[in-house]
Amino acid sequence: MKFNNIKTKMSVAVVSAAVAAMGLGSCTDFEWHDEHETTLTAFDIVSEDVPAVVIEADKSNIDDEYILSWSASTAGDYTQVFYKVLFSADGNFASPAYELEPEQMGIASTLTLTNRQINIAAERAGIKQGASGQLKWTVRATNGVATRMSNSVRTIDITRPYGYAYNPAGVTLKGDGISPVGTIRNADGEFEIFAMLGDGEYRLTENESLTGRFFGIAGGELVEDGTFRAVRPGAIHHIRFNFNDATASIASVDEVGLWYSAANDVVAVMTQAADGSAVWSADYEFNAVKNDYRYKFRLTETDAEGNKATGFYGYSSSVAGFQNGSSPATYFYLYPEPGESQSSYCFRFNNTGLHGGKTLRITVDLTGASGNYTHKVEVL
Numbered sequence: 032m033k034f035n036n037i038k039t040k041m042s043v044a045v046v047s048a049a050v051a052a053m054g055l056g057s058c059t060d061f062e063w064h065d066e067h068e069t070t071l072t073a074f075d076i077v078s079e080d081v082p083a084v085v086i087e088a089d090k091s092n093i094d095d096e097y098i099l100s101w102s103a104s105t106a107g108d109y110t111q112v113f114y115k116v117l118f119s120a121d122g123n124f125a126s127p128a129y130e131l132e133p134e135q136m137g138i139a140s141t142l143t144l145t146n147r148q149i150n151i152a153a154e155r156a157g158i159k160q161g162a163s164g165q166l167k168w169t170v171r172a173t174n175g176v177a178t179r180m181s182n183s184v185r186t187i188d189i190t191r192p193y194g195y196a197y198n199p200a201g202v203t204l205k206g207d208g209i210s211p212v213g214t215i216r217n218a219d220g221e222f223e224i225f226a227m228l229g230d231g232e233y234r235l236t237e238n239e240s241l242t243g244r245f246f247g248i249a250g251g252e253l254v255e256d257g258t259f260r261a262v263r264p265g266a267i268h269h270i271r272f273n274f275n276d277a278t279a280s281i282a283s284v285d286e287v288g289l290w291y292s293a294a295n296d297v298v299a300v301m302t303q304a305a306d307g308s309a310v311w312s313a314d315y316e317f318n319a320v321k322n323d324y325r326y327k328f329r330l331t332e333t334d335a336e337g338n339k340a341t342g343f344y345g346y347s348s349s350v351a352g353f354q355n356g357s358s359p360a361t362y363f364y365l366y367p368e369p370g371e372s373q374s375s376y377c378f379r380f381n382n383t384g385l386h387g388g389k390t391l392r393i394t395v396d397l398t399g400a401s402g403n404y405t406h407k408v409e410v411l
Contacts, residue, residue: 071112071172071179074104078141083188086146090192093147099168100141101181106174113137115171116144120156122167122184128156147196153189154196160277163190195220195253195274201238204270205245206258207231213238215399217367220274225284225309225397225404228261228268235272246279248272253279262335267309267397269332282332282340287311287395290343292325292374301328301395309397314411316390317380324353324386325377328365328395328406343368344395344404345376353379354408365395365404385410 078100086093104112114137117127129152133142149166158164165188170181198220205211208231214224222235234257237244247257253272261268263283272279288297301311327345334340344365354362368376380386392409 069110069174069176070107071104071174071177072107073179073182074102074170074172075182076101076170076185080185081144081149081187083190084146084149085190086150086192088192090194093145093150095146097144098141099144101170103140104172104179106177108174110174110176111138112172112174114140116142116168117171118152118156118166118168120158120164120166124169124171124180128152149187149189150191150196153191158189158191160191160195161193163188165189194276195255198274199237199239199244202246202272203236203238204233205236206233209233211236213399214270215402215404221271222273223269223271223367224399225267225269227307227309228264228266230261230264232258232260234258235270246272248279248281251278251280253277262333267303267307269330280334282334284309284330284332285339286329286331288329288331289313289315289393290327290329290377291320291323292377293320293323295373297329299393301393310394311397312392312394314390314392317386317388319380319382319387322382323374324380324382325351325374326380327368327377341371343371343376344397346378349375351376351378353382355381355383355385360405363405363407365397365406380408 076099078098081097081099099116101114106112114133116131116133117124118129119127131142131144131148133139152166153164156164156166158166165186167184167186169184172179172181201216202214202222203211204214204224204226206228208229209226212224212226214222214235216222235246244255247254248259248270249257253274259281261283262281266283268281268283270279270281287301289299289301290296291298299313299315301313304310304312327343329341329343331339331341345368347364347366351362363378366376386408390411392411393406394409395406397404
């Protein structure tokens with residue numbers, strides 16, 4: 032034990048001497064000083080002003096481009112300098128409304144700016160849809176230690192179209208008495224949901240939590256930072272909204288009916304599930320008339336103004352094949368029909384005896400739990 036202790040003390044002494052020698056050598060060889068230079072040199076915007084931007088109502092010029100450029104800043108210690116272009120409505124660049132990184136992972140002294148990005152920056156800065164306003168922009172440089180702003184601040188005058196500047200990837204319904212539930216995305220910026228609403232306030236929240244955007248419905252418009260209430264508390268509601276033109280609608284679902292093409296009418300009114308979910312079912316004895324096996328589903332709804340309307344949910348295209356025991360799940364997905372017809376966008380019961388003359392239990396599921404509206408047909 033004594034031998035090991037002596038060895039340890041000797042090792043520590045040797046290492047300490049080596050470290051001391053290295054310290055002396057580093058001061059001599061690398062000339063490192065406390066005043067090591069990390070500051071950035073002054074730089075400035077050199078590109079011409081962006082002309083007044085008027086984004087067309089149909090957004091046909093949304094991808095028009097402009098080049099922003101600035102002179103380079105240099106770090107005193109020759110480290111790499113990175114840039115960001117900052118946008119603000121009031122010139123407060125300590126908390127900019129929007130930031131963009133230039134080309135080459137932020138080291139380029141140019142940025143290709145589009146009307147789409149200007150529209151987003153304007154929206155983030157509080158310029159409303161269909162309104163005109165002014166954005167201020169500047170450039171910030173940093174080498175990770177020091178930070179410097181460009182000498183100049185420039186402005187962009189913009190007139191925005193109606194509709195939101197960008198469309199979220201997903202939207203969730205939240206509110207009193209319900210668990211958060213995701214909505215169905217029908218197309219870019221277009222969403223809908225069927226959900227039970229009570230006597231409380233609800234909102235549509237963007238899934239991208241960093242933005243914190245949420246929306247309400249007022250007078251047919253999708254309004255930011257708003258809420259909405261049920262048309263008929265205790266009923267399933269059909270909520271539709273479109274970020275492209277900022278429109279929205281809400282209606283209570285009064286009836287879901289099985290539509291039979293040959294009858295040109297609803298042949299069975301479906302019963303909503305006892306648990307209050309957006310699921311309806313009906314038992315129906317099917318007997319083909321005129322060799323017609325086509326069916327779909329008609330919804331009757333009442334909006335916030337008391338107006339009643341009907342619409343159909345059916346097959347993905349205007350003509351469907353006959354279903355059978357091996358039909359894929361996608362066959363049964365339900366899609367809103369573009370318009371109303373007697374026989375288009377219909378599914379087809381099986382014509383070889385599987386369904387004819389049989390009592391069928393037909394279930395419609397508009398919860399979207401699987402990511403799609405769907406239905407199933409069971410032989411009892």
